[in-house]
Structure formats: structure tokens, C-alpha cells
Amino acid sequence: MATFFLILIYLAFISLGLPDSLLGVAWPAMQPEFGARLETAGVLFMIIAGGTIISSLSSGTVIGKLGTGKVTFISVFMTAVALLGFSYAPSFIWLVIFAIPLGLGAGSVDAALNNYVATHYKAHHMSWLHCFWGVGATLGPIIIAQFISEQNAWRNGYFTIAGIQFVLVIILFFSLPLWNKVGNRSNNHLSEEQDDTNANIDESVKNTRPLKIRGVKLALIAFLFYCGVEATMGLWGSSYLVNVKELPVEVAARWVSLYYGGITIGRxxxxxxxxxxxxxxxxxxxxxxxxxxxxxxxxxxxxxxxLVGFILVGLGLAPIFPSMLHETPARFGKKHSQTIMGYQMAVAYTGATFLPPLFGLIASHSTIKLFPLFIVIFVAVMLLGSEKLNELFRKKPITNIPNSSAS
Structure with missing residues (x-):
């Protein structure tokens, strides 16, 4: 039963990835229909990501009251309704309205499922969990591209993906009684490992406020720019290929899907x-x-x-996020890991919220040809922050333990 249930969780993470990649690849077709400016996609993206931040920060309280199963069901239902609303939106203001539940639903299900897998399954399932997010993020552009190339109908693409979400809503509804049963039967294989891992944490670290622990701020910088890279590639990659490389919209959408495919295969x-x-x-x-x-x-x-660049960036990003998440207890101690994990997720979503719209604003007042330069800068800053953190550990270890593996 636990294996079957894990498959269900993976399917739920596919549903989480499906909406994430839609706006960027559909926007070149949506923009003229709504008579919107190029950077307007950044506004929608900020609203969606802002809702994700809010629901992520409050997810602990909500999950505590409703349970993971109900939160997952409600969240996927919210995203399904929002996507259906996008497909029928008569004006831009309606896109803004439906972007709110899309963001709120995504943040809750993300936090809920990550926590559930970390609690009830072995750690290497975390990489595969995020791999299935990539499956959804890869399928989204493919579906949209198919409808745009055949019918120039981005709305039908959103409608189809909303239908997929509603099918999952039905499955989740009938599986609600299983969540507690499987949770009680599953063994948390991380507990003993984390107890041993953190047995040698310096007492001064244990008694330090989380943000005061050396290295935390450098870790936050890495999370900020990781999500900045991932989201900027997804939101503006298609527009760059259409406007600079002069590719057809449907071809650009397929190329972006290969970027998400790189993330999926890599994970x-x-x-x-x-x-x-x-x-x-x-x-x-x-x-x-x-x-x-x-x-x-x-x-x-x-x-x-x-195209090679898009695929390589996707393959490169694949291991970074899950590995940084799993490294948190080893770096900063089990006592503070949950709090610091929350900080990291909030900062990650902040990067996804503000960095892509920032580029969109700059591009609208200059040129979208700057897209590759910004990607290089974001990756370089992420690498610099991560290496500075590694250097800090080498010079003045925060703990007496070696770096743990992700298994």
C-alpha cells in the first residue's frame, strides 16, 4: 500500500508542475489577444508566486489543522479551478483574479507533500519527487504547443490541463481515508540517521537563533538565485526564442519543454x-x-x-534544489532545520516572485536580448554563494560531522 500511495503522491507532484510552466510558453500567444505589454506576464507571475509564498508560510498551521490529505485535495482543486478560469478569461483582469487561487493552491500542496515524503519515506525519494514535478512542467509546454500549432488556441491547452487536474482531484478525494493509515504504517527511515548525524552538533550552534547561525544567510542567497534562474528561464525563455531567435511560437514552446525535460531526467x-x-x-x-x-x-x-543551452541549464539545475534541501539538517543541526527550511522555501519563492518580473521590466525598457546575460549573472551569484558557504565550513566548521550524502 505504501508503494501505491507513493505513486499517488508522485502524481500529485505532476499536477504541481503542470501549471508552473504554462504562462511563459503561452504568453507570446496570449499577449496580443489581451493587448497587454510584454512585462505584464511578470505581473501575473508575481501574483502567482506571491500566493505561493503566503500559503507556504502558513502551511504548517493549515496542515496541522486539516492534515496532509485534505490540504493536498483542496490545493489541487484550487489550481484546477484557476486553470479552468484562465481558459475562459475574457479580459486581463480575470487572469489576475484566477492567478490568486493558482498561487495559493500551489504553495500549500508543495509544502504538504515535501513534508509528508520527508517524514514517511527514505530521503532519495525527494529527488524523484521533484523529478515528477519536472514531468508535469515538461508536459505543460508540450500540450500548449500542440494546441497552438494546430489551432492557435492556447485556451484549449489550459482547458485540457485543467481537465487533467480535475481527474486528479477525483482520485485524491477517494484516497483521503488512506492518508492516515499509510502514515501510521510507514517507517521514517530518516529519524535514526538524523539523530546520529546531529549528535555531534556544537552546543553553541544548538543554542543560537537560526538566522544567527553562520552560513545560513549564504544558503539563503543560493536558494534565492536558484529559483531566480529556474523561474526566469521558464517565464521568458519562449519570448526570447520568439523575439530574438525568430522561432515560431510552437517551436519555442517545445524547446522550453526540453529545458524542463532536462530538469526531469536529471532528477x-x-x-x-x-x-x-x-x-x-x-x-x-x-x-x-x-x-x-x-x-x-x-x-x-x-x-x-x-537549444543546447536550454537543455544544459535544465540538467544542471536538476540536482541543486533537492540536494540543498536535504543538506539543511547536516549543515545547521536538526533542532533548527525545520525553521531554517521554512526560511529557505520562503526565500526561494521570493526569488521566483521578484527576479523574473525584474528582468521583464528591464527588458521592456531595453531589450529582451539581455535574457542570456541575466541567466549567466543569476547562476554565477548562486555558485558564488554556495562556494562561499563551503569555504566557511572548511575554515571554521559549524559541526564536527562530514558532509552527508543525499541518500
Whole structure:
């Protein structure tokens, strides 16, 4: 039963990824219909991400009152209704209205499922969980591109994805009684590992306020710019390919889907690699690959190299987020890990909320040709923050333990 239930959770994470990649690839087709400016997509993105931040910060209280199963069901229902609303929106103001439940629903289900898997399943399932987010994020652009290429109907694409979400809502409704049963039967394989891992944490660290612990702020910088890169690529990648590389909208959408495909495949493979490779090595390798992909976009090369760049950035980003999350208890101690985890998620969503619209605002007053430059800068700052954190640990260890693996 636990395996079946894990599959259900993976399906729920597919539903979380489906809406995340839609706006960016559909916007070139939506923009002329609504008579909106280019940077207006950034406004919608900020509203969605802002709702995600709010629901994430309050998720602990909400989950405590309703339980993970009900929160997941309600959240997916909210996103399904919001996507259906997008497909029928008669004006831009209606997109703004439906962006609110889309963001609120996404944040709650994200926090709920991450916490549930961390509590009831082995750690390497975290990489595969985020892999299934990538499955949804990859399918979204493919579905939209298909409808745009055949009928120039982005609305039908949103309607179809809303239908997929409603099917999952029905499945989640009938599975509600299973959540507590499976939760009670599942063994938390992390408990003993984390107890042993954190047994040697310095007492001064245990008694320090979370934000005062050395290295926390550097970790937050890495999370901020990780999500800045991921979200900026997803939101503005298609517009860059259409307006600068002069690709058809449907082709640009498919190329962006390959970027999400890189994230998906990378996280699937990472789930196995974590058994042998440390989090620190995975994070560094991912950042270097992402930087190489960003340079492919930055250099004045043919459009084919842009496709290579999108795929490399996706592959590079794949292991970074799950590995940074799993490294939190080892870096800062079990006592503070939950609080610091909340800070990290909030800062990550802040990066996704403000950095892509910031680029959109700059691009609207200059040129979207700056897109590759911003991706290079974001990846470089993330890499710098992460390496500074590693240097801090080497010079003056926060704990007496080695870096743990992601398994």
C-alpha cells in the first residue's frame, strides 16, 4: 500500500508542475489577444508566486489543522479551478483574479507533500519527487504547443490541463481515508540517521537563533538565485526564442519543454547518484553545468546552440534544489532545520516572485536580448554563494560531522 500511495503522491507532484510552466510558453500567444505589454506576464507571475509564498508560510498551521490529505485535495482543486478560469478569461483582469487561487493552491500542496515524503519515506525519494514535478512542467509546454500549432488556441491547452487536474482531484478525494493509515504504517527511515548525524552538533550552534547561525544567510542567497534562474528561464525563455531567435511560437514552446525535460531526467538520475555522491558534489556539479548552458545562450552562436543551452541549464539545475534541501539538517543541526527550511522555501519563492518580473521590466525598457546575460549573472551569484558557504565550513566548521550524502 505504501508503494501505491507513493505513486499517488508522485502524481500529485505532476499536477504541481503542470501549471508552473504554462504562462511563459503561452504568453507570446496570449499577449496580443489581451493587448497587454510584454512585462505584464511578470505581473501575473508575481501574483502567482506571491500566493505561493503566503500559503507556504502558513502551511504548517493549515496542515496541522486539516492534515496532509485534505490540504493536498483542496490545493489541487484550487489550481484546477484557476486553470479552468484562465481558459475562459475574457479580459486581463480575470487572469489576475484566477492567478490568486493558482498561487495559493500551489504553495500549500508543495509544502504538504515535501513534508509528508520527508517524514514517511527514505530521503532519495525527494529527488524523484521533484523529478515528477519536472514531468508535469515538461508536459505543460508540450500540450500548449500542440494546441497552438494546430489551432492557435492556447485556451484549449489550459482547458485540457485543467481537465487533467480535475481527474486528479477525483482520485485524491477517494484516497483521503488512506492518508492516515499509510502514515501510521510507514517507517521514517530518516529519524535514526538524523539523530546520529546531529549528535555531534556544537552546543553553541544548538543554542543560537537560526538566522544567527553562520552560513545560513549564504544558503539563503543560493536558494534565492536558484529559483531566480529556474523561474526566469521558464517565464521568458519562449519570448526570447520568439523575439530574438525568430522561432515560431510552437517551436519555442517545445524547446522550453526540453529545458524542463532536462530538469526531469536529471532528477530521476540524481535519485540513484545520491547513493554514492555527496550533496556538496552534486550541488557544485549542477551549478557548473548550468553555467555552461547559460554561456551557450550568452555567446553569439546559432539558434541550435540555444537549444543546447536550454537543455544544459535544465540538467544542471536538476540536482541543486533537492540536494540543498536535504543538506539543511547536516549543515545547521536538526533542532533548527525545520525553521531554517521554512526560511529557505520562503526565500526561494521570493526569488521566483521578484527576479523574473525584474528582468521583464528591464527588458521592456531595453531589450529582451539581455535574457542570456541575466541567466549567466543569476547562476554565477548562486555558485558564488554556495562556494562561499563551503569555504566557511572548511575554515571554521559549524559541526564536527562530514558532509552527508543525499541518500
Amino acid at each position: 530521476f538520475v540524481t535519485g540513484f547518484i545520491t547513493l554514492k555522491v555527496t550533496n556538496k558534489m552534486l550541488i557544485r556539479a549542477g551549478q557548473m553545468i548550468a553555467l555552461a548552458g547559460a554561456l551557450c545562450l550568452f555567446l553569439p552562436l546559432s539558434p541550435g546552440f540555444s
